[in-house]
Amino acid sequence: MRLLLPLLFTLSAPAALQAQALDFGAPAVQTATQSEQGASLRIATGRWQAGSVPGEERAGLVDQTAWRIDTDQSTLDLAQRLRAQLLAEGWREVFACDTDECGGFDFRYALPLIMEPDMHVDLGDFRYIALRKGDAMLSLTISRARMAAFVQLTRVSGALMADAPAMAVPDTTASQVDRAQPAAPPLAPQPVGQLGARLENAGSVVLDGVNFASGKAELQGATPVVLTQLADYLKARPDARIALVGHTDASGGLAGNIALSKARAQAVRKALIAQGISADRIEAEGVGYLAPRVSNLSPEGRTQNRRVEVMLTSTQIGAAP
Numbered sequence: 001m002r003l004l005l006p007l008l009f010t011l012s013a014p015a016a017l018q019a020q021a022l023d024f025g026a027p028a029v030q031t032a033t034q035s036e037q038g039a040s041l042r043i044a045t046g047r048w049q050a051g052s053v054p055g056e057e058r059a060g061l062v063d064q065t066a067w068r069i070d071t072d073q074s075t076l077d078l079a080q081r082l083r084a085q086l087l088a089e090g091w092r093e094v095f096a097c098d099t100d101e102c103g104g105f106d107f108r109y110a111l112p113l114i115m116e117p118d119m120h121v122d123l124g125d126f127r128y129i130a131l132r133k134g135d136a137m138l139s140l141t142i143s144r145a146r147m148a149a150f151v152q153l154t155r156v157s158g159a160l161m162a163d164a165p166a167m168a169v170p171d172t173t174a175s176q177v178d179r180a181q182p183a184a185p186p187l188a189p190q191p192v193g194q195l196g197a198r199l200e201n202a203g204s205v206v207l208d209g210v211n212f213a214s215g216k217a218e219l220q221g222a223t224p225v226v227l228t229q230l231a232d233y234l235k236a237r238p239d240a241r242i243a244l245v246g247h248t249d250a251s252g253g254l255a256g257n258i259a260l261s262k263a264r265a266q267a268v269r270k271a272l273i274a275q276g277i278s279a280d281r282i283e284a285e286g287v288g289y290l291a292p293r294v295s296n297l298s299p300e301g302r303t304q305n306r307r308v309e310v311m312l313t314s315t316q317i318g319a320a321p
Contacts, residue, residue, distance in 0.1 A: 026071035048103025060158015249302035261286025
């Protein structure tokens with residue numbers, strides 16, 4: 001359904017948090033939204049350099065929403081429009097950059113973005129803005145396709161995590177503290193186990209032992225051993241990011257199966273978060289019955305097709321020992 005302007009974006013947050021109105025200057029359609037209480041997420045506060053992106057990790061309510069805007073406005077025009085609105089609401093800019101200044105491809109893939117096609121990012125034309133207000137941080141990622149623009153708003157409302165280093169607002173001159181403190185030595189690579197080795201070698205692995213009843217998204221039984229192995233791998237590779245892809249058998253219609261398969265991937269994501277993995281390192285999507293593992297012509301085949309796969313989405317990670 002097409003939304004009329006101004007577009008009202010209401011976060012599913014406590015009453016103390018006010019709704020945020022965004023006027024895109026053109027008709028917009030919300031393509032995706034997700035909200036999670038008690039999660040953590042890192043907001044980038046600097047450009048990609050030396051193999052990483054600086055940021056602040058906060059824990060609390062995490063909201064992510066994406067829109068497609070029918071407009072010929074440039075990414076600069078949209079960024080200036082939205083930035084002005086947020087500053088007027090009391091947000092303070094922490095960091096802003098565009099494409100090459102951000103760090104290009106590497107910076108984009110360090111961001112916790114909603115997947116295509118709901119959020120499209122042209123690697124040759126995108127802009128990023130991070131802002132802070134009180135204990136909340138917010139980021140905007142803005143890009144274009146040929147006929148439309150795309151915007152994702154990511155907000156985390158909660159305290160700075162005690163074990164995450166606070167990142168100062170970037171400055172052109174290093175502070176006395178920056179110059180006085182030597183860089184921390186890199187962490188020694190940790191063993192990744194058999195699952196991790198398979199994932200790094202093949203790029204994706206079926207999570208055998210993660211089982212679902214027909215038409216259901218709840219994990220059956222206790223936490224499968226393979227999820228503990230995956231959590232251990234992610235702890236050993238703190239710069240690794242993954243996408244979980246849910247699948248169904250061919251019973252029922254495509255739309256319902258895509259929704260069910262995404263719910264299965266999200267169930268696995270929650271299980272990993274419960275084991276201490278940061279939410280912003282894990283994407284969860286579903287493809288329904290479009291990628292069967294085996295034939296759906298037997299009950300055994302349909303059981304195998306009800307699964308979740310993990311894909312390694314990092315383009316750079318520490319070398320295996």
